[in-house]
Amino acid sequence: MRRNKQEPSIKIISHRGASGHRPEHTLGSYELGARVGGDFIEIDLVATKDHRLVARHEPEIGGTTDVADHPEFADRRTTKVIDGEEHTGWFTEDFTLDELKTLRATERIPAIRPDNTAHDGEYEIPTLEEIIGLAERLTAELGRPIGIYPETKHPEYHVSVGLDLEPPLIEVLRAHGLAGPKPAVPVFLQSFEAESLKKLAETELPLVFLTGTEEHWQRHLTPEGLAEVATFAHAIGPNKDSIIGRDADGNLTEPTTLVDDAHAAGLLVHPYTFRSENHFLPADLRSGDDPTSYGGFAAEYELFFDAGxxxxxxxHSRHAFLAREIYMQEG
Incomplete structure (x- = not known):
């Protein structure tokens, strides 16, 4: 059954910015995502050698920057184990902020988003402070709140290298008036690790527990598990397949009870990640064989909006915004 359409209560979280149109986690991507309808700038935070917080999807930056083209950093290529997985490349914690600022961002998935490569080399790696400044400026310019939605990325790993993410995050938030019950712009804090969220509880900000689809996550998605999550978080950020899955042929199946169960536990539900290209869409919503072309993304949003x-x-914040506009206008 459809919800009351009187208020656009569904929030659009620009995932790594407008990453379908610009290299992810850049000020250009974040600004575009807000200007075309996003309500929040989603940020993955990792630490530098001098304990500054910057935005990258992973500590390893070989796939999202031009670091491999910098001979002065060739000897920093190494192999590390993060959350049980081996990664080879260059890692933010081996660079000072000044060194990282000499690099430029590149498109992470050029085969799927070839147009984004036109922007390779345009943008620096942004700091948390720079992103907050952007959100504040856009809030003033657009006349509506543009919030931030930071994630502590691999917090346990950062603890192991002596660069805990939570203390500098809390410090920066407080310095910008973003902690407490009435932050200057809206804020959600997210993590896949419950312990990280518990460390962030002192901010008095809404906390989001992220979950995946692997077996070890399933206990958190039962009514009993959700009741436990509600003791330390205000929302869940599940993989969207946990809400509406796919069958063996890649077609969408019927919704699960997860949204209703989470709401019954007092939790908001913000699933990830909606993408408009055929490569990512369910088989029954693809527009053809070209993986880079857009398919029936509006229909997918509608199903999840209906699920609550x-x-x-x-x-693709603009696509989410338009789908929400259409959904709100329909009976």
Missing amino acids: VDGVFSD
Whole structure:
């Protein structure tokens, strides 16, 4: 059954910015995502050697910057184990902020988003402070609040290298008036690790527990598990397949009870990640064989809106915004 359409309560979270149109986690991507309809700038935070917080999807930056083209950093290529997985490349914690600022961002998935490569080399790696400044400026310019939605990325790993993410995050938030019950712009804090969220509880900000689809996550998605999550978080950010899955042929199946169960536990639901290209869409919503072409993304959003989600992480904020507008206008 459809929700009351009187208020656009579904939040659009610009996933790594407008990452379907610009290299992810850049000020250009974040600004575009807000200007075309996003309500929140979603940020993955990792630490530098001098303990500054910057935005990258992973500590390893070989796939999202031009670091491999910098001979002065060739000897920093190494192999590390993060959360049980081996990664080879260059890692933010081996660079000072000044060194990282000499690099430029590149498109992470050029085969799927070839147009984004036209912007390779345009943008620096942004700091948390720079992103907050952007959100404040856009809030003033657009006349509507543009919030931030930071994630502590691999917090346990950062603890192991002596660069805990939570203390500098809390410090920066407080310095910008973003902690407490009435932050200057809206804020959600997210993590896949419950312990990280518990460390962030002192901010008095809404906390989002992220979950995946692997077996070890399933206990958190039962009514009993959700009741436990509600003791330390205000929302869940599940993989969207946990809400509407796919069958063996890649077609969408019927919704699960997860949204209703989470709401019953007092939790908001913000699933990830909505993407408009055929490569990512369910088989029954693809527009053809070209993986880079857009398919029936509006129909996918509508199904999740009908399921009752409270927000969506989207690489294509404009598409999410238009789908929400259409949905709100329909009977």
